[in-house]
Amino acid sequence: MRPYVIINAAMSADGKLATRERKQTKISGPDDFLRVDTLRAESDAVMVGIGTVLSDDPSLRLKSEEYAAVRKAGGKDPHPMRVVIDSMARMPADGDMFKKGLGRVVIFVSEKAPKERCDALKEKATVISAGADSVDLVIVLDELAKLGVQKLMVEGGATLLWSFLSKELFDEIRIYIGALIIGGKDAPTFADGAGFTDPAEFTRLSLKNIEKIDDGVLLTWIKKV
Ligand SMILES: NC(=O)C1=CN([C@@H]2O[C@H](COP(=O)(O)OP(=O)(O)OC[C@H]3O[C@@H](n4cnc5c(N)ncnc54)[C@H](O)[C@@H]3O)[C@@H](O)[C@H]2O)C=CC1
Numbered sequence: 001m002r003p004y005v006i007i008n009a010a011m012s013a014d015g016k017l018a019t020r021e022r023k024q025t026k027i028s029g030p031d032d033f034l035r036v037d038t039l040r041a042e043s044d045a046v047m048v049g050i051g052t053v054l055s056d057d058p059s060l061r062l063k064s065e066e067y068a069a070v071r072k073a074g075g076k077d078p079h080p081m082r083v084v085i086d087s088m089a090r091m092p093a094d095g096d097m098f099k100k101g102l103g104r105v106v107i108f109v110s111e112k113a114p115k116e117r118c119d120a121l122k123e124k125a126t127v128i129s130a131g132a133d134s135v136d137l138v139i140v141l142d143e144l145a146k147l148g149v150q151k152l153m154v155e156g157g158a159t160l161l162w163s164f165l166s167k168e169l170f171d172e173i174r175i176y177i178g179a180l181i182i183g184g185k186d187a188p189t190f191a192d193g194a195g196f197t198d199p200a201e202f203t204r205l206s207l208k209n210i211e212k213i214d215d216g217v218l219l220t221w222i223k224k225v
């Protein structure tokens with residue numbers, strides 16, 4: 001069975017995930033970052049796209065040592081598996097994912113990925129080919145299930161979220177909306193990609209919960225049935 005997929009991201013009140021320079025931008029406040037850490041701790045794997053890795057160099061580790069200790073006491077790795085969707089195997093070998101919060105890193109590449117890049121990455125991570133030109137997320141979810149992932153948190157970015165959202169490959173969406181405007185027509189939004197034109201294609205949602213956190217609001221959505 002494919003993992004339960006929770007998309008979690010933070011956007012500004014005008015729907016941006018970051019500035020037009022695509023640099024990592026603090027949108028969440030302290031309480032929301034704690035909520036994110038809790039969700040990471042509860043997840044078997046945390047995923048981002050290679051665009052996010054190249055922009056942010058995230059470690060995706062747990063910030064709370066207490067959470068890491070609880071996972072360890074329960075027989076799990078202290079940090080959830082870190083997963084990168086990376087068609088051309090562009091993942092930097094000196095990325096923070098390999099230096100901070102040690103644990104398993106899994107990189108999904110396409111058949112187009114240069115062999116020498118994949119071989120170099122295999123020294124640090126599990127590299128799995130899934131898809132011809134870009135990474136096929138249906139294959140990814142099947143492979144993650146085989147690796148024991150039951151709960152997957154997808155953090156972004158804009159292009160990867162579009163793929164999950166447009167193909168309805170998610171169970172829950174948790175969007176934190178921060179009390180700020182970032183602006184910029186080229187700044188990444190919650191869902192970039194090609195976008196729909198036909199309303200019949202729109203991904204429809206049901207609102208499950210609204211919670212005020214810090215100066216912003218957390219919205220929890222599920223797919224409309
Ligand atoms: N505020 C927040 O919660 C978050 C913000 N971000 C921001 O998002 C931005 C990065 O987003 P993007 O540039 O859109 O990159 P991305 O992280 O969405 O990665 C997209 C890349 O993944 C690869 N890929 C392979 N197969 C794919 C598939 N099936 N579907 C989608 N992508 C596939 C492609 O190379 C594609 O260009 C950065 O500015 C980062 O700071 C990222 C995560 C969370």
Ligand SMILES: Nc1nc(O)c(N)c(N[C@@H]2O[C@H](COP(=O)(O)O)[C@@H](O)[C@H]2O)n1
Nearest residue numbers: 010025026027028056058059060061155
């Ligand atoms: N939930 C959330 N709120 C924000 O304000 C953010 N900027 C992000 N960014 C995501 O977190 C990743 C960085 O994680 P580490 O600090 O390296 O563990 C970043 O790459 C985005 O995916 N998220």
